[in-house]
Amino acid sequence: MMRRRTTLLTGCTALTLALGATACGGGPVSAGGGDKALSGQTVTVAGVWTGSEQKNFQKVLDAFTAKTGAKTQFISTGDNVSTVVGSKIEGGNAPDVVMVPQVGVLDQFAKKGWLRPLSPTAQQTVTADYAPVWKKYGSVDGTLYGLYFKAAHKSTVWYSPAALTQAGVKPPKTYDELLKAGHTVSDSGLAAFAVGGEDGWTLTDWFENVYLSQAGPQKYDALAAHKLKWTDPSVVKALTTLGKLFKDKQLVAGGQKEALNTDFPSSVEKVFGPKPEAGMVFEGDFVAGVAHDQFGKAIGKDANFFPFPAVDGGTSPVVSGGDAAVVLKDGKNAKAGMKLLEYLATPEAAAVWAKAGGFLSPNKKLDLASYSDDVTRATAKSLVGAGDSVRFDMSDQAPAAFGGTKGAGEWKLLQDFLRDPSDPKGTAAKLEAAAAKAYQD
16 A cells, blocks of 8 residues: 555755754754753654655654654554554553554544543644644544644646647646647657556545545535445546546556556656656655656656646645644653654644655645745645645545455445446446445444
8 A cells, every 4th residue: 555655755854953953864863952851751653654754754753852852763553553553552562652644543543542632732733833624634523633744735747847848738727628638748659647546546536636626625525424425426427527537548558457557656657767658647746756766857847746627617626645643542651742742733843854855744834945845845835725625535534444445445446447437327336335334334
């Protein structure tokens, strides 16, 4: 499962902040500044990050150490956070803080009674410095448990400027213009889109962006909560819209069969690799990381993005994902863990990772100058500027059996739809049957 785990822009950047110098990598740093009230204490933090994401988050943890004197220990859980954390709680070895990558998992943790509500200090910061939508997604039954530290912008279409220039195409503003531009790119010798259909989650992202723009945020929220059935005409309409692209062999690199054998990293390679096969790839801001790290593309010059275009007169969608910090009740040092959350809520903490690259913050108080390149600044501005119109990834809000399991539920059914998009109504019925079972369970 690659969802948001893909490494973003990397690089070893020495940062000098008011709260001390952060080291390059995961090593300890000398403490400087702050009152060192937590000296001698250790905060354990569990999260899905590995590689450069883990190294960059360690820089944030090191800055917390410099400020407070508390040591930190990061535990990488892999993608199955709930299973790993659950086993650690049962074994009496619960971490103090968990970085939760899905709304559904945060809800699950809260309903099991595992979480501490955010402290008044953290709550005040979230209320003042974040759009209300982030407070909503961090809350369960009216209690705020989660602080969204890292966000993803999943409404970006990445393209090769050289390919679009050669075709004489400018970034489109509407979905119809997108398909028209795609045909023009195709006529110039490249397929329009690389589609990573082997990873079902990429297809849920396609659907969510079309649906949010075409049906609007109220229906999006209702469908995400399964208060609206998947057989609703708005779902059939969105599938029909998406099917026009999926079935067009000029638009999809290699056609449907090849798309189903292409995973997310390979879809990026088809646009930005040594032998380009397509001019565009739709996915989140993390595409930049693969294009830069694996294929040496200069972001803004060799790789750029435009917002996912508006569909049928709707507004351009902003679908997001994110990692929320929560404090476990059973952690051995939960009080120090809450101090870490209070720190993560500040723009100073966000600035550490922003400067290192591969990061977006939903914190309105973070200076956009903190980001290391213009493209990331533009992405962050779009995310923060969307305010309450941001909607969290729908499949991440669903029970995992429907929205987050390989070879099952929404992932599989949308792969089946990519293979044969001729029956949107039938696909909607199958989605509703799977959703009804998962939400009932």
